[in-house]
Amino acid sequence: MSASPISIRVNDAQHTISCDPKTPLLYILRNDLALNGPKFGCGLGECGACAVLIDGRAVRSCVVPVTAVKNRSVTTLEGLGNSTSPHPVQQAFIDENAAQCGYCLNGMIMTVVSLALHQPDAGEAEIKNALAHNLCRCGTHKEILAAAKRALFLANSAALHGSLDSARESGFEPSHVKTDRGERNA
Numbered sequence: 788m789s790a791s792p793i794s795i796r797v798n799d800a801q802h803t804i805s806c807d808p809k810t811p812l813l814y815i816l817r818n819d820l821a822l823n824g825p826k827f828g829c830g831l832g833e834c835g836a837c838a839v840l841i842d843g844r845a846v847r848s849c850v851v852p853v854t855a856v857k858n859r860s861v862t863t864l865e866g867l868g869n870s871t872s873p874h875p876v877q878q879a880f881i882d883e884n885a886a887q888c889g890y891c892l893n894g895m896i897m898t899v900v901s902l903a904l905h906q907p908d909a910g911e912a913e914i915k916n917a918l919a920h921n922l923c924r925c926g927t928h929k930e931i932l933a934a935a936k937r938a939l940f941l942a943n944s945a946a947l948h949g950s951l952d953s954a955r956e957s958g959f960e961p962s963h964v965k966t967d968r969g970e971r972n973a
């Protein structure tokens with residue numbers, strides 16, 4: 788297949804890429820846009836290391852052809868926060884020391900952000916279910932679960948007790964992450 792120009796929106800910025808339309812989104816993010824938050828693990832949609840948000844939902848970018856996100860909003864780990872201003876979910880993982888080798892963290896964090904956006908009242912069973920297919924080979928599951936619970940507690944508090952503004956201030960409604968909760972979109 789010959790290369791053709793494709794326009795995609797990533798972390799609030801528009802990019803035009805020339806590539807085979809079947810190229811996995813993960814390859815474009817890492818190789819063309821130098822966004823290395825999403826990791827290559829299995830390349831088969833099995834491990835979760837490559838997760839990104841597409842319109843606010845965690846999706847495995849290794850099995851999504853780049854053309855599938857033409858009119859969608861993609862958010863990578865880099866679009867959440869940074870070392871000086873981490874997203875609340877990133878901060879929860881820091882607070883719970885939920886990292887060992889760190890390779891799975893991108894997928895864990897993106898999955899928890901997706902859960903916080905769409906199901907902030909999720910309990911332990913739902914958290915475990917959401918993370919069940921995100922693989923961690925270091926055995927950091929206890930800390931990851933604690934981090935997810937901490938993040939969900941914050942997200943739930945923002946949703947229950949806060950206004951739209953306080954939810955945004957808490958980082959759970961970043962304006963560039965579209966949600967399906969229309970009343971919460973600006």
Ligand code: FES
Nearest residue numbers: 828829830835849
């Ligand atoms: Fe995409 Fe494993 S690299 S799910």
